[in-house]
Amino acid sequence: MELLCVRTGWPARTLRSSLALTQAASKLWVPNTDFEVAANWSQNRTPCEGGAVEFPADKMLSVLVRESHAVSDLLLPLDGELVLASGAGFGISDAGSHWGCGAGNPAVFRDPDRFSWYDPHLWRPGDEAPGLFSVDAERVPCRHDDVVFPPSASFRVGLGPGAGPVRVRSISALGRTFTSDEDLAAFLASRAGRLGFHGPGVLSVGPEDCADPSGCVCGNAEAQPRICAALLQPLGGRCPQAACHGALRPQGQCCDLCGAVVLLTHGPSFDLERYRARVLSTFLGLPQYQGLQVAVSKVPRSPRLREADTEIQVVLAEMGPETGGAGRLARALLADVAEHGEALGVLAATMRESGAHVGVGSAAGLAGGVAASLLLALLVLLVALPLLRRAGRLRWRRREEEVPAGAPLGFHNPVFDVAASKEPPRPRLLSGTPKAATGSTSHSYFVNPLFAGAEAEA
Numbered sequence: 001m002e003l004l005c006v007r008t009g010w011p012a013r014t015l016r017s018s019l020a021l022t023q024a025a026s027k028l029w030v031p032n033t034d035f036e037v038a039a040n041w042s043q044n045r046t047p048c049e050g051g052a053v054e055f056p057a058d059k060m061l062s063v064l065v066r067e068s069h070a071v072s073d074l075l076l077p078l079d080g081e082l083v084l085a086s087g088a089g090f091g092i093s094d095a096g097s098h099w100g101c102g103a104g105n106p107a108v109f110r111d112p113d114r115f116s117w118y119d120p121h122l123w124r125p126g127d128e129a130p131g132l133f134s135v136d137a138e139r140v141p142c143r144h145d146d147v148v149f150p151p152s153a154s155f156r157v158g159l160g161p162g163a164g165p166v167r168v169r170s171i172s173a174l175g176r177t178f179t180s181d182e183d184l185a186a187f188l189a190s191r192a193g194r195l196g197f198h199g200p201g202v203l204s205v206g207p208e209d210c211a212d213p214s215g216c217v218c219g220n221a222e223a224q225p226r227i228c229a230a231l232l233q234p235l236g237g238r239c240p241q242a243a244c245h246g247a248l249r250p251q252g253q254c255c256d257l258c259g260a261v262v263l264l265t266h267g268p269s270f271d272l273e274r275y276r277a278r279v280l281s282t283f284l285g286l287p288q289y290q291g292l293q294v295a296v297s298k299v300p301r302s303p304r305l306r307e308a309d310t311e312i313q314v315v316l317a318e319m320g321p322e323t324g325g326a327g328r329l330a331r332a333l334l335a336d337v338a339e340h341g342e343a344l345g346v347l348a349a350t351m352r353e354s355g356a357h358v359g360v361g362s363a364a365g366l367a368g369g370v371a372a373s374l375l376l377a378l379l380v381l382l383v384a385l386p387l388l389r390r391a392g393r394l395r396w397r398r399r400e401e402e403v404p405a406g407a408p409l410g411f412h413n414p415v416f417d418v419a420a421s422k423e424p425p426r427p428r429l430l431s432g433t434p435k436a437a438t439g440s441t442s443h444s445y446f447v448n449p450l451f452a453g454a455e456a457e458a
Contacts, residue, residue, distance in 0.1 A: 024169050024210060026126030027141040031115050032153035035065040035082075042108040047071060050093040052106030055080065061112040062195040064154040065089075073106065081195065083154060112156045113198060117166060118223060119230040131284045132276070133293045135252035135315060140227055141168045142218035144210040149173040149196070159201030164222055167204040179207050214345075215272035215298035217310060218252070228254035244323055245355030250315045251299040257317050259292070259326035260353040262333050264312040270345030272298065272312065278344075279314070279333070289329050291320040312346075318354075327353040 031039075038045050047053045052073035055061070061080045070093035076082075115122055120139035126148065128134070141147045147168050149155055155173075159166065171178045174192060178184040184205050187193045197203065210216035220227065231254050232239065239255035247256035264270075276296045284294060295315040314333065316326035330351040337349040 024144050024146050025142070026146040026148055027123045028126055029147070029149045029155060029157070030122050030124055032150055032155050033061055033063050033112050034153050035063050035069075036067060040110055042110060045107075047107035053109075054106045055109045056111060059112055060195055060198065061109075061156055062154045062192075063109070064152075075106070113158055115156060116158045116160060116230050117201070118160065118226045119233075120227060121231065129280060131280055131293060133295050133317065135250055135295050135297070135313075136231055136254045137220040137224045137227055137252035138218045138295075138297060140220055140223070141166075142216075142220060143167050144169050144208060144216050144219075146170045147172065151175060155196055157197050159197060159199035159203055160226065161200050165202035165204045166223070167206060167219070169208060170205055171203070178205055181205060213272065214266055214268075214270045214310075215312070217298050217300060220252070221300070224252065224254075242354075243321070243358050244318075245358065247354050248352055250295075251313055252297075253315070257315075258323060258354045258357075259315065259317040260330035260351055262314040262316070262330050262349060262351045264314065264337070264346050265348040266310075266312050267345045267347050270312070272296065275312070275344060275346075282336075283329060283332060289325055291318065291322065292325050292329060293317045293319055321357065323354070323357045 033040060036046055041047065047069065049070045050072055052075075053069075053071045054073075054075040055063075055077045057075070057078050059077055059080070061077060062083060063080070064083045064085065065088045066085045068087065068089050068091065070091040072093055074090060118140055120136050123139055123141065125134065125139075126146075145168050147170065149157075149172065151172070151174070169179075171184060173187075173196060176187070178187060181204055184203065188197055188203065229237065242256040242258055244258035247258055248261055249256045250261050276294075279294055279296060283289060284292065293316075295313075295317070297313055298310050299313045301309055301311045314330075316329050318326050330353060334349050334351055337344070337346045341347070341349070
């Protein structure tokens with residue numbers, strides 16, 4: 001059991017950008033375990049003056065304190081450290097001396113082990129342009145990426161068990177950059193390393209530059225189940241339903257999305273960065289493609305296709321409720337390949353597109369179903385009428401035929417019967433009634449009691 005170690009001062013060395021080593025992409029770790037971050041506390045607010053503060057007793061953690069705080073009680077972890085920045089510290093204050101604190105529950109520091117290396121939410125790219133995004137598996141550091149942890153903040157990263165060791169190009173943490181396994185292993189075994197990293201997973205580095213202008217495969221295919229599990233944990237492990245029919249799931253994506261996917265078969269002269277810049281500058285900035293985001297990366301090709309081991313995947317995601325823009329952009333990219341494919345180093349291109357929005361498709365389906373039902377009913381009526389007449393079950397006569405004496409003229413409706421003992425008066429023809437109707441022998445009529453009195457007076 002180790003006692004609390006308090007270090008005064010934070011490393012003043014400035015971390016050099018890992019981009020200076022190579023043009024490899026960088027991934028930046030987002031969360032930290034700083035004292036002044038409200039999300040690190042159980043009540044989603046930092047401890048107020050005069051309140052009680054409690055750290056989890058059974059967790060290792062390093063917490064950076066940037067300011068001075070007055071507390072009534074301070075429960076420290078059994079193994080950890082509080083790193084005091086210049087001018088920071090703790091003072092003793094009476095409980096409830098600050099308005100709003102009272103003698104309620106203490107402010108509890110949240111579990112520092114909740115942050116996982118495999119969670120895409122916890123990483124951000126170092127230099128991603130607006131309009132670009134990465135599929136889920138590539139949001140976590142790839143094997144050719146430089147990983148940067150915040151140089152002026154405390155952090156803790158969980159390396160859970162995986163299918164294989166996590167391998168990246170370099171790791172920068174606490175003012176140092178590690179490019180060899182020997183140096184990294186020594187750091188992870190030190191106290192600072194054990195406070196920052198935990199779990200049974202293996203972390204490895206190697207200066208493997210991506211020297212291929214057409215790009216390199218990310219290499220997170222084996223880790224994708226863990227990546228998707230961490231991504232979907234807040235949603236109960238289930239993907240949200242896509243808002244379109246025929247949603248797509250590109251390689252490296254955990255859930256279906258609405259949009260289109262273009263697959264490019266590339267030659268040796270293809271340049272991934274140049275093509276990504278072309279998509280952004282030539283197409284994505286046009287008004288008709290607003291609301292779309294694009295992901296361009298190299299992915300393994302299907303084993304059934306032996307022409308090449310890899311291909312370029314262009315994912316066009318529709319972020320708004322309107323659909324169709326991704327399909328139009330995909331067809332524009334195919335037309336661009338047909339015209340400039342040789343200069344771009346693209347040998348062939350194919351595309352897939354999702355369907356219409358769920359609301360639009362449902363309305364169209366309902367209207368189509370009603371129309372089909374009406375048409376079917378009309379066809380049945382046209383077929384059934386001749387059959388019934390031929391069988392003698394359906395008879396009608398021409399208007400010119402006389403009605404036999406004593407034949408019933410219809411049925412008795414008491415609602416329109418003016419007087420049961422008197423024959424209802426025959427309605428007079430209006431002056432505008434065609435003369436051809438007056439010679440009719442049909443006696444099918446009814447008397448409207450609302451107008452019967454007026455007609456009698458007339």
